[in-house]
Amino acid sequence: MRYLLTHLDTAWLLAQIHLRLSLVPLLIGLAIAVPLGGYVQRRPTLRRVTTVTASIMFTIPSLALFVVLPLIIPTRILDEANVMVALTLYTVALLVRAVPEALDAVPAETLDAATAIGYRRRARMVKVQLPLALPVLIASIRVVAVTNISMVAVGSVIGIGGLGTWFTEGYQADKSSQIIAGIIAIFVLAIAVDTAIMLGGRLATPWRRAT
Amino acid sequence: MITFDHVTKKYDDGTVAVDDLSLQVPEGTLTVFVGPSGCGKTTSMRMINRMIDPSAGIVSVDGRDIAAVDPVALRLGIGYVLQNAGLLPHLKVIDNVATVPVLKGQSRRSARQSAYQVLERVGLDPKLAKRYPAQLSGGQRQRVGVARALAADPPILLMDEPFSAVDPVVREELQAEMLRLQSELHKTIVFVTHDIDEAIRLGDKVAVFGRGGRLQQYAAPQQLLSNPANDFVAGFIGADRGYRRLQFLDGTGLPLRDIRTVAESAIDALELGAGQWALVTKPDGSPYAWINADGVGLHRRGKSVYDSAIAGGSLYPPGGTLRLALDAALSSPSGLGVAVDEHRQVIGGISADDVLAMINGRKGT
Amino acid sequence: MNFLQQALTYLGTSANWWGPSGIAARIGEHLQYTAAAVFFSALIAIPLGLYIGHTGRATWLVAAVNALRALPTLGILLLGVLLWGLGLVPPTIALMLLGIPPLLAGSYAGVANVDPVVVDAARAMGMTERQVLLRAEIPGALPLIVGGLRTATLQVVATATIAAYASLGGLGRYLIDGIKVRQFYLALVGALLVTALALLLDAALVLAARLSRPAGYDAPGSSPTVDG
Numbered sequence: 001m002r003y004l005l006t007h008l009d010t011a012w013l014l015a016q017i018h019l020r021l022s023l024v025p026l027l028i029g030l031a032i033a034v035p036l037g038g039y040v041q042r043r044p045t046l047r048r049v050t051t052v053t054a055s056i057m058f059t060i061p062s063l064a065l066f067v068v069l070p071l072i073i074p075t076r077i078l079d080e081a082n083v084m085v086a087l088t089l090y091t092v093a094l095l096v097r098a099v100p101e102a103l104d105a106v107p108a109e110t111l112d113a114a115t116a117i118g119y120r121r122r123a124r125m126v127k128v129q130l131p132l133a134l135p136v137l138i139a140s141i142r143v144v145a146v147t148n149i150s151m152v153a154v155g156s157v158i159g160i161g162g163l164g165t166w167f168t169e170g171y172q173a174d175k176s177s178q179i180i181a182g183i184i185a186i187f188v189l190a191i192a193v194d195t196a197i198m199l200g201g202r203l204a205t206p207w208r209r210a211t
Numbered sequence: 212m213i214t215f216d217h218v219t220k221k222y223d224d225g226t227v228a229v230d231d232l233s234l235q236v237p238e239g240t241l242t243v244f245v246g247p248s249g250c251g252k253t254t255s256m257r258m259i260n261r262m263i264d265p266s267a268g269i270v271s272v273d274g275r276d277i278a279a280v281d282p283v284a285l286r287l288g289i290g291y292v293l294q295n296a297g298l299l300p301h302l303k304v305i306d307n308v309a310t311v312p313v314l315k316g317q318s319r320r321s322a323r324q325s326a327y328q329v330l331e332r333v334g335l336d337p338k339l340a341k342r343y344p345a346q347l348s349g350g351q352r353q354r355v356g357v358a359r360a361l362a363a364d365p366p367i368l369l370m371d372e373p374f375s376a377v378d379p380v381v382r383e384e385l386q387a388e389m390l391r392l393q394s395e396l397h398k399t400i401v402f403v404t405h406d407i408d409e410a411i412r413l414g415d416k417v418a419v420f421g422r423g424g425r426l427q428q429y430a431a432p433q434q435l436l437s438n439p440a441n442d443f444v445a446g447f448i449g450a451d452r453g454y455r456r457l458q459f460l461d462g463t464g465l466p467l468r469d470i471r472t473v474a475e476s477a478i479d480a481l482e483l484g485a486g487q488w489a490l491v492t493k494p495d496g497s498p499y500a501w502i503n504a505d506g507v508g509l510h511r512r513g514k515s516v517y518d519s520a521i522a523g524g525s526l527y528p529p530g531g532t533l534r535l536a537l538d539a540a541l542s543s544p545s546g547l548g549v550a551v552d553e554h555r556q557v558i559g560g561i562s563a564d565d566v567l568a569m570i571n572g573r574k575g576t
Numbered sequence: 577m578n579f580l581q582q583a584l585t586y587l588g589t590s591a592n593w594w595g596p597s598g599i600a601a602r603i604g605e606h607l608q609y610t611a612a613a614v615f616f617s618a619l620i621a622i623p624l625g626l627y628i629g630h631t632g633r634a635t636w637l638v639a640a641v642n643a644l645r646a647l648p649t650l651g652i653l654l655l656g657v658l659l660w661g662l663g664l665v666p667p668t669i670a671l672m673l674l675g676i677p678p679l680l681a682g683s684y685a686g687v688a689n690v691d692p693v694v695v696d697a698a699r700a701m702g703m704t705e706r707q708v709l710l711r712a713e714i715p716g717a718l719p720l721i722v723g724g725l726r727t728a729t730l731q732v733v734a735t736a737t738i739a740a741y742a743s744l745g746g747l748g749r750y751l752i753d754g755i756k757v758r759q760f761y762l763a764l765v766g767a768l769l770v771t772a773l774a775l776l777l778d779a780a781l782v783l784a785a786r787l788s789r790p791a792g793y794d795a796p797g798s799s800p801t802v803d804g
Binding site: 113115117120123128132205207 | 260262283286287291293295297298299300301302303310311314315343344345359360
């Protein structure tokens with residue numbers, strides 16, 4: 001607690017790194033997973049293939065992925081790009097299943113009505129189905145964001161930056177106050193990001209509040 | 212004008228939803244497709260806006276085979292009302308109504324302006340425009356659904372059991388609204404329902420579908436009631452079609468009998484013989500209840516009017532049908548129906564015998 | 577690329593498998609941490625989730641417990657070691673923070689999503705509350721409960737690697753030591769092993785999920801979805 005207050009500027013710098021490492025993959029992952037998920041939603045075999053691949057992907061422990069990825073792409077383990085690619089893969093793996101499920105949740109009757117009054121397929125997807133799928137999708141996005149934040153924190157055991165370094169440093173130096181500060185900082189960060197996404201979701205779905 | 216030319220719809224598993232349907236929906240009329248569930252009425256209607264394509268046969272609109280028309284362009288020109296309104300939940304009411312004009316390229320602002328007018332036309336308070344569908348009642352949502360269908364002023368309107376999901380009181384209002392709207396707009400309407408009374412009330416022509424998707428009869432409602440084509444149609448219409456036919460007969464010329472009226476204050480002074488009745492009227496002259504000799508006795512002993520008199524039956528309004536006249540007579544405790552004028556003042560009594568005499572006199576019409 | 581060959585060679589040498597710090601021992605330790613954490617998590621989370629789902633009370637707890645996911649496991653682990661020394665307790669507790677939320681969420685959602693008509697009928701038949709829970713709700717809730725178990729196990733197996741940072745055993749040993757002494761093929765050995773272990777456990781649990789599904793019941797959520 002006291003440590004945190006006396007090291008706020010370091011905390012802020014580390015937090016920026018941490019956020020960059022967690023959220024950039026989230027955005028890139030969304031940009032990939034939403035079109036991909038939308039594409040496979042109505043194609044059962046492709047959907048099964050992507051779901052199974054995603055499941056396997058998601059099962060690979062993050063530390064393992066950070067270590068293995070440099071063998072496949074030209075990065076080194078501790079490169080920011082390495083971490084971001086790994087986390088993007090996780091984000092896509094999680095969302096490529098969640099996106100079709102969210103799209104499935106939109107009532108068939110509403111989609112039928114939209115077709116009947118004259119929406120074309122793409123317009124219907126973008127203007128009707130996606131907005132209505134948003135609430136379900138937001139829930140998944142929140143979990144992905146928080147998971148990414150903890151994966152970056154865990155990564156500090158192999159040297160990845162961010163607020164997790166306070167854990168490793170504090171442990172080496174036998175400073176429990178630093179560790180506690182790190183816990184608080186990451187906790188606050190995760191809650192803040194989670195709340196921000198939730199509020200963003202609420203703003204984007206004004207019709208849900210109205211009852 | 213909508214034409215079905217030997218249209219059949221058969222599915223892969225062998226079910227025949229529509230079997231060799233041929234009929235013409237005249238322009239500017241309201242045609243009802245009616246029948247039990249699974250009879251193909253909704254499937255047939257959905258072939259008009261190409262939500263379903265026929266397996267055989269041709270559906271044409273204004274002479275053009277719609278199979279050659281771009282489905283989306285076709286749908287933008289046809290209004291469609293669904294059972295649960297089918298409003299888009301994430302759009303405000305005004306935007307729901309403005310959907311089709313916007314899809315057709317109109318600017319959102321001008322589309323919204325016209326939408327306000329359409330809302331008024333279907334009888335909705337403009338204050339509801341900025342709300343979301345979830346905030347409206349079922350009846351209000353249905354009206355919005357109709358407004359949305361009318362917004363781009365399409366010549367054709369398709370309505371799929373639009374009033375089935377609301378309670379009877381609301382349904383009655385919506386049906387009346389529908390008739391009023393059609394008398395103003397003269398659209399070509401195809402209306403699907405499973406309720407034969409709704410069909411008879413609303414339709415200029417009624418198409419009765421049977422199991423297996425076969426058309427059983429296509430005629431004006433009166434025709435249906437007086438000359439059902441077969442046992443199925445007769446059975447579907449139901450037992451009292453003779454009585455229901457009376458709603459098409461005008462009651463002008465029915466003799467009005469004298470009714471003895473009495474104000475509430477004068478009840479105690481009344482002398483009634485056995486089997487004699489008097490109509491108690493309210494201070495404004497409108498009918499309240501019937502009272503007989505026993506009731507007068509009760510009233511004299513201190514009972515209230517409410518406990519001494521018996522509530523009256525239905526009223527016969529000016530310009531009413533023979534059906535209303537007969538019902539007024541049959542539902543009255545005294546045997547005499549109460550006829551009133553536009554201000555609900557009692558003008559005379561209707562006797563069931565007179566109604567029957569008039570019906571018999573009209574036989575052959 | 578010769579890292580991969582080195583790693584595979586290492587795995588292929590039987591001498592590396594046996595002995596107190598051999599591969600088999602490390603796998604055993606890793607499984608031990610995982611099993612302990614998941615077991616105790618289940619012990620707490622499943623009854624709690626069933627209770628909340630059945631009675632409908634204290635649903636705020638589910639959201640609150642979800643907030644636990646925001647607590648960094650590594651931090652808790654290292655703090656625990658600093659405060660209470662080395663041993664099994666700190667990693668178990670830290671990993672339980674990971675295991676409890678999905679198990680609680682799965683148990684709660686499983687019971688809460690059972691068709692209320694079925695529950696109502698059970699009560700009307702004369703079942704006691706416990707019987708309603710055991711016979712009507714739990715069978716229907718099983719796929720989601722097992723789904724929660726699957727998510728929990730996956731996350732714990734993956735994160736148990738950090739125990740090695742606190743001088744404990746487990747497959748994380750290879751990862752962390754390998755990087756520390758810059759013998760990257762060792763890190764790769766750890767990565768391959770922990771991935772294989774995770775995949776195996778996951779496959780076993782998928783089988784369990786499928787077996788637990790009552791006939792004719794297609795319950796979504798029996799695989800780890802994002803909020804499983």
